[in-house]
Amino acid sequence: MQKLLNSILRNGTLLLFIFLMGISLLFVSKNQSYQQSTFLSVENNIAVSFYEIRNHIFSYFKHRSHNQLLIEENQYLLSQLVKENNQPLILDSIPFEIIPGQVIRNSIQLNHNYITLNIGAKDGVKKEMGIITSKGVVGVVYDTNENTSGVISILNKALKINAKLKKSHHFGSLFWDGLSPNVMVLSDVPLAANVEVGDTIVTGGMSAIFPAGIELGVINKVDVPLNDNYFNLSVSLFQDLSNLNRVYAVNIPASEAIKEMIIENE
Numbered sequence: 001m002q003k004l005l006n007s008i009l010r011n012g013t014l015l016l017f018i019f020l021m022g023i024s025l026l027f028v029s030k031n032q033s034y035q036q037s038t039f040l041s042v043e044n045n046i047a048v049s050f051y052e053i054r055n056h057i058f059s060y061f062k063h064r065s066h067n068q069l070l071i072e073e074n075q076y077l078l079s080q081l082v083k084e085n086n087q088p089l090i091l092d093s094i095p096f097e098i099i100p101g102q103v104i105r106n107s108i109q110l111n112h113n114y115i116t117l118n119i120g121a122k123d124g125v126k127k128e129m130g131i132i133t134s135k136g137v138v139g140v141v142y143d144t145n146e147n148t149s150g151v152i153s154i155l156n157k158a159l160k161i162n163a164k165l166k167k168s169h170h171f172g173s174l175f176w177d178g179l180s181p182n183v184m185v186l187s188d189v190p191l192a193a194n195v196e197v198g199d200t201i202v203t204g205g206m207s208a209i210f211p212a213g214i215e216l217g218v219i220n221k222v223d224v225p226l227n228d229n230y231f232n233l234s235v236s237l238f239q240d241l242s243n244l245n246r247v248y249a250v251n252i253p254a255s256e257a258i259k260e261m262i263i264e265n266e
Contacts, residue, residue: 097251099124101131103244104148108155108181115139115151117247125149130210130250136239137161137216138247140209149249155181155241162204163216168193171204174216174235181241183220186233193231195222201235208252 101119119125121144131138131151140159143150152159155176163174163186170193172186186201199219205212221234 097124099249099251101125101149101247101249103247106241106244107153108242111157111178113153113155115153115244117149117151117249118147119249120144120147120149122146123249124251125249126251128209131247132210132214132250133239133244133247135215136237137203137210137214138239138241138244141249153241154184161210161216162206163201164204165189165193165195166200166202166215170195171206172231172233174201182237184217184235184237186219186235187230189231189233191224191229191231195219195231195233197222201233209250211250211252 099119101117101123103115104118105114105116107113107115115131115138117125117131125141125144127141127144129141131141137154139151139153139156141149142152154161154174157176157178159175161174162171164171170189172189174184174186176184189195197219201216201219203210203212203214203216215238217235217237219233220236223232223234225232
C-alpha cells in the first residue's frame with residue numbers, strides 16, 4: 001500500500017495532466033459534432049477490441065457447452081434430413097431417431113477396419129444400426145454392450161452399401177477396394193445411366209440400415225470394364241474417415257417392417 005502511495009505522489013503531475021486532458025476531451029466531444037464523431041469512433045474501436053477479448057475468454061470457458069449445442073443442432077438437422085428423404089416409410093407414431101455418440105477408437109490402415117463408439121445399449125444402440133455424420137456414412141454396428149458399440153467401418157472390404165446416383169436414381173453397390181481411405185468404388189451401375197464426373201452419390205435406401213438420400217461423395221472417375229454392361233465408378237467421399245469425432249446412430253424402429261417390405265419387392 002505504501003509503495004502505491006509513493007508511486008502516486010511521484011507521478012502526481014502526470015496523473016493530473018491525464019485526468020484534466022480526459023475531461024477536456026469529454027467536453028469538446030459533447031459540444032462539437034465532428035469531435036464527438038471522432039471520439040465515439042475511437043471509443044467504439046476500443047470497445048470492439050475489449051468485447052473481442054471478452055468473447056474469446058467466455059468462448060474458452062463455454063467451449064464444452066458450445067460443442068454440446070452444435071451436437072444437438074446436428075442431431076436435429078440430420079433427423080429432419082432423414083425424415084424428408086424417407087417420408088413414404090415414416091408413420092407418425094414411428095419416427096426415425098438420431099443418437100449422438102463419439103468415436104473412441106478408429107482404424108483406417110487395415111483391409112478390415114473397425115470403429116469403437118462411446119454409446120451402447122443404455123443409449124438405445126443395437127446391432128445393424130447405421131452410423132452416419134453430417135457428411136455421410138461411417139459404418140454399421142456389429143456388436144454392442146451397455147456403454148460402447150463396435151462398428152464395421154465402410155473402409156472394410158467385407159462391407160457393401162446400397163447407393164445410387166442422386167440425379168438419375170440408378171442403383172449400385174458401394175464398397176472399398178482397400179486403397180485410399182478417401183475413395184470408394186460404386187459398381188453395378190448400368191451403362192444406360194447418364195454418368196459424369198462430379199455427379200453426387202447418395203444412399204439408396206434399399207435396406208433397413210441406412211435411410212435414403214444421405215450424401216456420400218462425388219464421382220471422380222468413370223470406368224467401363226471390358227465385356228461388361230456396368231460402370232465402375234470411383235467416388236471421393238465427403239466424410240474424411242481418418243478424421244472422425246462426433247457420429248450419429250440411426251435408429252429405425254420400423255426396421256423389421258421395412259425389411260419385410262424390401263423382401264416382398266425383390
